[in-house]
Amino acid sequence: MAADKLPSLVPTPANSQTTKGPDNIADGGIHLYFQVNGSPADVMTAYKAALEEKGWTVTTMVTSGGQGGGGATYTGTNGGAYGVFDGGGYSTNTYLDVCAWPTKPANPNCSRGDR
Numbered sequence: 001m002a003a004d005k006l007p008s009l010v011p012t013p014a015n016s017q018t019t020k021g022p023d024n025i026a027d028g029g030i031h032l033y034f035q036v037n038g039s040p041a042d043v044m045t046a047y048k049a050a051l052e053e054k055g056w057t058v059t060t061m062v063t064s065g066g067q068g069g070g071g072a073t074y075t076g077t078n079g080g081a082y083g084v085f086d087g088g089g090y091s092t093n094t095y096l097d098v099c100a101w102p103t104k105p106a107n108p109n110c111s112r113g114d115r
Contacts, residue, residue: 003028006100009078011050027105034096043094044072044087084110
């Protein structure tokens with residue numbers, strides 16, 4: 001997959017309040033950041049469905065939460081593309097960092113964006 005096609009594979013979460021990117025990252029990848037109005041559990045559940053609608057196969061899910069906060073980290077593939085989708089927050093504020101590469105890099109690190 002060509003790197004310039006990656007943004008078309010990344011859905012914008014419903015109820016996004018802020019969107020930053022795409023910014024170029026190592027290994028020909030892109031990084032996007034979203035601030036979303038909604039609880040972390042609801043936003044990440046909906047985002048998983050949006051990823052699947054865009055053709056992603058979500059292969060790893062790690063969830064955390066409690067006391068009104070929480071989040072999830074997903075990894076997935078879409079054809080040859082590889083992505084890391086890391087979201088979390090508290091109450092009705094969810095922050096989502098998305099990194100996508102044309103192929104899985106040796107170190108698929110998706111650093112959290114500036115908040």
